[in-house]
Amino acid sequence: MLSGVEKLGLQPFRRTAAIVDVERPLRPGTPMVAAADDTYYFRREGEQVLISPSETVPSGPEDARPRPGDVEELVVRLNSITSLGIRSVAKAWTGLRTEAADGVPVVGFDAEAPGFYWLAGQGGYGFQTSSAIAELAAAEILGSGTVGTAPGISPASRTPRELAAARWSIRR
Numbered sequence: 001m002l003s004g005v006e007k008l009g010l011q012p013f014r015r016t017a018a019i020v021d022v023e024r025p026l027r028p029g030t031p032m033v034a035a036a037d038d039t040y041y042f043r044r045e046g047e048q049v050l051i052s053p054s055e056t057v058p059s060g061p062e063d064a065r066p067r068p069g070d071v072e073e074l075v076v077r078l079n080s081i082t083s084l085g086i087r088s089v090a091k092a093w094t095g096l097r098t099e100a101a102d103g104v105p106v107v108g109f110d111a112e113a114p115g116f117y118w119l120a121g122q123g124g125y126g127f128q129t130s131s132a133i134a135e136l137a138a139a140e141i142l143g144s145g146t147v148g149t150a151p152g153i154s155p156a157s158r159t160p161r162e163l164a165a166a167r168w169s170i171r172r
Ligand SMILES: Cc1cc2nc3c(=O)[nH]c(=O)nc-3n(C[C@H](O)[C@H](O)[C@H](O)COP(=O)(O)OP(=O)(O)OC[C@H]3O[C@@H](n4cnc5c(N)ncnc54)[C@H](O)[C@@H]3O)c2cc1C
Pocket: 014, 015, 016, 017, 052, 061, 093, 094, 095, 096, 097, 119, 120, 121, 122, 123, 124, 125, 126, 127, 128, 129
């Protein structure tokens, strides 16, 4: 690492999603549907539907792209177990959801490198948590102290050795 700080062992995991055209669009207010065994989810996206195979596959750092067959297999499956009637895939993409071993976001000053601030490892929750975490980070970096530090998320209490000993606990 160019910064010289000790690595925390953050691990990226692949996750694919697609927007599909359907014969029977979901009504407004239809809740998101997620498989109990975590093998897919889908939710309304206007007249279209967002689908995902919910994969959590370890990856190196890369410009991730959908693997051939992943979305197509999910379309076949959803068409066999729902009445959506998926006709075509409008777009599909894959991203990396990066996590620390304990699954908790890494936010705060490094335990040993003065002035180095971590804001990483948000896993599958980065959109929804970004505004609150950014507020926390800004308050800590500026030293304004208007936001309390959330217990457990600071790297100062999670050294590389402690994280290496932690089990990979999040698989969503
Ligand atoms: C399919 C999918 C569905 C998701 N659904 C949700 C959801 O419903 N709700 C939710 O809250 N979160 C969701 N997430 C998670 C969310 O996308 C992440 O938590 C969030 O994007 C993390 O933000 P980030 O800025 O830390 O990292 P990223 O968004 O990954 O941004 C990192 C950036 O750094 C760049 N980069 C990497 N390495 C280098 C380098 N060496 N040099 C220069 N640039 C580099 C990358 O290109 C990228 O632009 C989903 C993720 C995926 C993949």
